[in-house]
Amino acid sequence: MTFQSDSQPKLTSAELASLWTDFLQNTMTRCIFTYFLKDVEDKDIRNIIQSAYTFSDENAKAISEFFSSEHIPLPVGFQDKDVNLNAPRLYSDLYMLFYIENTLKAGLISSGGALALCARSDIREFFSDSLFKTTRLYNQTVDQMASKGILVRAPYIEYPNEVDQVDSHKYLSGLSLFNKKRPLNAIEIAYLHTNIQTNLLGAKLALSFAQSSAQKNVQRYMLRGANISEKHIKLFTDILINNDIQPPISSDHAITDSTTPPFSDKLMMFHMSVISALGTGNYATAAAASQRSDLIVNYERLSAEIAEFAKDGADIMINNAWLEQPPTTTDKELLAKKKDKR
Structure with missing residues (x-):
């Protein structure tokens, strides 16, 4: 997955933040899905996990290309050493499916939010593509949960009989004794x-x-x-x-x-x-x-x-030196103080 970046303006702070955050999260989920694939037995759930793994892997590689083309140091993120494939099974197949459903829900929000923040055409293309793929995989996952009888729907309520208007400020009250x-x-x-x-x-x-x-x-x-x-x-x-x-x-x-x-x-x-x-x-x-x-x-x-x-x-x-610092602006006051000491 390659996105055109020739003759593009520099990345804005919003674009840099969105790509940086997405890289860390995709390298993390890539490790988790690698571990899931080791243990999953259900064929249908395996296909969902494989698609989720491929999606995370492709996104991480695409962001690596963006950072490389802009000559920006790539975050460490998470690597093979962060997952132990010799560890015994920890999660059931159904938990893996439930996990992916919730991960994709979060992805819908983050990809949509990132798209709204970005201006550069290639970055918008990347997050648009990500949002499309997340939506497609989310629908497949929910369908799979429904077919296996584990989809938990929100409560049902009676349909309204008429359109109504709020006619009292008591509608907003919930704390009064x-x-x-x-x-x-x-x-x-x-x-x-x-x-x-x-x-x-x-x-x-x-x-x-x-x-x-x-x-x-x-x-x-x-x-x-x-x-x-x-x-x-x-x-x-x-x-x-x-x-x-x-x-x-x-x-x-x-x-x-x-x-x-x-x-x-x-x-x-x-x-x-x-x-x-x-x-x-x-x-x-x-x-x-x-x-x-x-x-x-x-x-x-x-x-x-x-x-x-x-x-x-x-x-x-x-x-424990586990927290990577996001890209940040230069501390101008600190620069001035260093200059005075020379």
Whole structure:
């Protein structure tokens, strides 16, 4: 996959940031899909994983070409040494499929966001192509989940009989002890459901990392992440139940009892930082879309908890020299001070 870059202007900060971020994430998922391919038994799921691996690999190589043509140092990202193909199976086939579905959901958001940020035609072409391929693979993955009976749909509600208008400021209230909370609307239900599903993935992934990491501080951090996800799942589930909505039950996407690390601690910690960032973004979007004040307050409170968790994770990564620094502008004040010392 080659994109024309001759006679193009220099990369903007937005284009550089988008490519840099995409490279790290694609080299990470390439390692994970390599490990999945070693163990997957279901032929249909194998085909999905192989397509996901090829997609990540091609994207990483295309970004390498962009960086090379611009004479920009290529990020280290993640390499063969970050995946242990001799490690026993850790994930069931169904968990792999569930993981890829959620990874592609994140890819739809990131590719679309990057496309909106970029101006150079070849970079827009790259992210347009990425968005198209992500959409196609996502649809194939969801169809496969449906065929295997593990697709968890959002709750159903009755169709409205008429168009209605909000006629009271009480519609926005959810914190008052003296007013009964109004029923959840479809938008609020949709985001509660989505955040339950993403936390289910995060909880399982964190537990798998905790049981396979050899470092005590990484183990503790992953267990803390799993506990946070489980607490958030319970809160969102209780909100639905208290509104007489039964949350759809997810199939048990199993992890085995293997304690041999399939991935480096660097990769596992980076993965949790990505999940934390996605969680914060999901909650921010949900808060903006929700109209009941209690939901907004909950999303803001939980976002703060995730931010604190992410900060502690970044500290672990910095202490172990695992955190790559994004491209940054020159510190002009520091340059001036160095010049004065000459």
